[in-house]
Structures are given as structure tokens and as C-alpha cells.
Amino acid sequence: MKSNEDKPSSIYQVIGASSVGTLIEWYDFYIFGSLATLISKQFFPEEQGTAALLSTLAIFAAGFIVRPFGALVFGRLGDLLGRKFTFLLTLVLMGGSTFAIGLVPGYKTIGVAAPLIVLFLRLVQGLALGGEYGGAATYVAEHAPAKRRGYFTSWIQTTATLGLFLSLGVILFTRNQLGIDQFNDWGWRVPFWVSILLVIVSIYIRMKMSESPLFAKLKKEGKTSKNPLKESFSHKANLKMVLLALFGAVMGQGVIWYTGQFYAQSFIENTCKVDFEQSRTIILWAIVLGTPFFILFGALSDRIGRKWIMMLGMLLGILSYRSIYQKFIDYTNPALKSKELVLEESGVRSVMAIPDTKSNQKLFIVSKKDTSYSDGAVFKYTTTDTLYLAEPLNLSADKSAQVVFACTTLGADSGSLPTYYTMKSQATEALQNAKVDTLNLLVNYQGEKTAIGVEKKVGKDTFWTMIFLVFIQIVYVTMVYGPIAAFLVELFPTRIRYTSMSLPYHVGNGVFGGLVPFLSTLIIEYTKSPAMPNGSPLAGLWYPIGIASVCLVIGALYLTNHIDEDVMDDENEYIHN
């Protein structure tokens, strides 16, 4: 290993080649998730049962089944054939499938073939991701000098977060350049196409790299594993390390990682109702400020050990998540804003009736109003009432426009802004007077069918405070995630390292982490009551808190804080302590 210490430039080439490729793989994986709503409309229309089913498969199977399966398939290849070849292969698969998703015609053009192709490509993405991380982390660690392994592998650890950053950035940039309509129509494909350029550059760099010195030495001596899967999971000494890695470190890391970034973004956008652009900008800033801490904690782990940094990250998450998310709610709750802050409160700006395209037996009456605050916040409210019609509306385009016009003009003609209820009754009257076709209205406004949509733009101070709150969570992420590559590499012997570390990583990250949104929503459902029809918004945090708590107990009691300096050993590190 001393030869590596003598050549600091070569290790940076190794880090560069590995990190850029891994970053691109994460970017590829996340753009699908970030554009899930748009992709659903293009490929998985809800009204088409089969297509909606394929959507579920694409979301669930890619994360939960295919990623761990990819860890096994490519981990085995990496331990048999070498790290370099395997993570080149995963990069080609990921880049190719991502680019291809951007080319697939929509459901309207080629029918059910569209979701089938996208499902296949998404599964290839999951498979490739499952094989990539273990290879890159192993490759860097096996090049790194013993006492700086945490520092050098922490560069690989930045890639997942930076991949998310890049995907959000490219999406926002493309959306701003093209405009919302063009982006929704075809512009969403651009981030997928961008991937191919990044992948070509990364493949070129990786092709120039040599094989890991430790693996090359094993291969030269004929000591590589003949059956890495069997050695990893049927030999007790290794299996118990795989289980310890999963339950004592990666499981907790997975939920802290997902909560700090994905759940935070989803909570700010869907629960706090902060608008699309601002909710993403908050995450982007927090990532920019938080990313250097991956390196900091990676380097620190070389001095004080990996274990307690990871455990502290989990403990802080467990203790502070509920208060952080309560702050998100408070900062965006209009009821908690002082009345003195209100600059302008508009009445109902417009009312418009939109015929329901699915059943033709409903009309949606939509009204909008805004409240502006002196701190720069603007809260927009959209109320949608559903009118149930006795008979289906068979409107021509002209007639449909007449109905919309009849209602829309009410707001414009009214002079001083009337109340919402006045306008609603005027809209009803206009519809009855319009006598369009068989327009026989029940005029059956049911309170429970009224939906109120809110889109909030927070003021400057609140914006930065929210960035700080997400930043804190990203610091927790960097504590649990920064040192974990070095920790996993040191836990397993070289001959089966790729296989052994990839599986717990992808089960912990993909399954336990990936289930955060699903299980959190499930828990919130249990808190729904007549008094709280939407449930307790903070209840969903019990899932990451619970998993991180179990992981903290296991990790604190069972893991060792010892740094294994010789990763060339044939046995796992725990045995020596």
C-alpha cells in the first residue's frame, strides 16, 4: 500500500473516475423519481388499469427487488472478474437505459408497449445501480492508503447527494428555459438525454483506469473467490458480518438518508404546500451547504473511528426530527402568521367551470384567491367545488367554451370583488341559464366534495430558515453516510468484498430507505380521525425514528470502532477484536 501513499495524484484520478461515474448513475436513477408525476402521465395513465399496474412495478420493483438483486449479480461479477470491468458494465447499462427512456414514445402513440418498455428500462436502471456503488467504493478503498481510507472513500459518498442535486438542477434549469407547458409536453425528456453525454465522458475516463491493486494481486496469486455468493452468505463468519452491517449500520443510514433529503422535500412540497420551484431550491441550497461535511466526517473517521460518528448521526436524527418538521409546519401555517403581516388579501379573483373529461357528468367550479404578506410570502388558494349533473354532458368544444366563458366572465364583470359564495351561486345561475344541451343541473354542492389547494411561496427569512433546517438533516446524512463506505470495506475480506458489502448496502438503502415515503404515509393514515381528517403530519416520522433507534442500539452494542488498516486480509475485521 505504500506505493499508493507515494503517488497522491493517482488516487485522485481513481477518485475522479469512480465518483463521476457513480454520480451519473445516481443522477440517472433520481431523474426518473423526480419526474415520476410527468412520466406517469406520459406512460402510465391512471385510467388504464394495466399501465397503472406497470407504474407500481416500475416504482416498487426497481427500488426494492432489482437493486439488491443487482448487488448480488454485479457483486459476484466484481469478485470473479474484477472491479474495473464490472463498474464499467453497470455504467453502460445505466447510461443506455436512461437515454432510452428519453426516447420512448408515449402511451398515446404506442399504447401498452410504452409502459412495458419503460418498466424494462427502469428495471435495468435498478439492476445497474445495485452493482455500481459497491464497485466504486471498493475500487477507491482498495487504492487508498490505510490511514486515509475514510477520507478518500467519502468522495464516493458525496455522489448520491450530488446526483440528487444534479437531477433537481437539470430539471429546474430545463423547466425554466422551456417554460412549464413545453417542459410538460416534451422537455422532461431532456434530462434523460443529457445523461448520455455524461456517461460517454465517464466511460472514457474509467477505460483509462487500471484494476484495483488488491484484486489484481489476488488474481495473480490465484486466490480470488470461486463462488463469492456462497462464500458471502453460507459461511457463518461472513454471513454474521453481512447481517451486522445491515442491522447495525446501513438500515439506520438508509432511513436517515431518505428522510433528510427525499422526505424533507416531499414534506415541504406536499404537506407544507410550498411551491414546486421553491421546495426544490430549498433542497438544492441545503445540499450545496451540506456536501462538504461528507468529506469532513469521512476524514474524521480516519482519526476517531467510523462507528461513533455514524451512531451520533442517527441519535441526532432520532432526537430532532419531530421538532424540525414541526418548524416546517409552523413556518408555513397562515394561522400562525401575525395579521399585521398581511399586505394584501384579494377576494375571489376568478371563477371558472371546467367540464370533467372522464365521466362528463361533473363540472368543477374552480376559484382562486391570494394573500400577500409583508415578509414576502404569497399564499395562493384554489378552491374546487364539484357539481354533479343529472345527465352526462355531451358538449362540443364550442359549447364547452361557452360554459367556461359564462362563469369566467362573472369575476371580470363584478366590479368590486364579491365573496366566494356569491360567485358560486352566480356561477350556478349562469350554468342553468346557459341551457347547454341536456344541462340539467342537480346543483348539488356537497361540502365534503370541496377541495382546497394551496400553493405557498415563503418569505426570504423563512426560506433561509427552511434551508437551514434541511441543512441540519443533511449534516446528519453526512455523519451516517460519509464514513460508511470505509466501514463496509473494512468489514469484509478482499476476495468477497464486492458481493458482501453491496447486498446489505442496497437492502439498507433501497428497501429500508426506499420505504420511508410508503410506510410514513401508511402511519399517517392511522392517525386520521373526524377531528383530524388529514391525520397527524408528524406521525410519518415514527418509521425512520423507529428504524434508526433499533439500528442505533444494535450498532452501539455490537459494532467495533476499530479501524482495520490491512484490508488485504483474508478474514473479516471483527474476528480480530
Next chain:
Amino acid sequence: MNTIRRALGIIWILLGPAAAIFMFVQAADKISASNQRIEQAVDELARSTAEAAKLNIQLQWGIIIGIFLPIAFGLIIFGYYSLKGEYDREIE
């Protein structure tokens, strides 16, 4: 510390099946709720939507249980190893 590690092994052994049972109960609960929605559907459109939703829920939970069962089994093995002192250490 080794005594605590071994004793906690029992907890991990019990936690595995408990988590699996919890998942099964949740799945059954959600699928039964989706059956109710099909029965309550007022028209053909609502019925076909509810049926598609049921299939989706079955698929989601099928995948989750399918991937979770081996993990729960892994937790039992982890607990067993703990109980048997496989994670004992001479140096604390």
C-alpha cells in the same frame, strides 16, 4: 457487554416474526379495504377504478412482503448468532 449482547439476541429473534406479522396484517387490512371500495362503487367507472386500485395494492404489498420476509428471517438469524455469543468480543 457480552451478556447484554446475548440477552438482546432474544429481542431480535422475536422482532423478526413480529415485523413479518405486522406486514401481513397491514397487507390484509389494505386489501380488505380495497374490496370494500369495490362493493361501494356506484357506477361502472368507479368500480373499474376500484378494481385497478385493488390489483395495485395487492402488487405493492406482494413486493413489500416478498422482500421483507427474507429480511425478517435475517433478523432472526442475527438474533440467534447474538444469543450464541457469535458477536462476543474479548476486548471492549
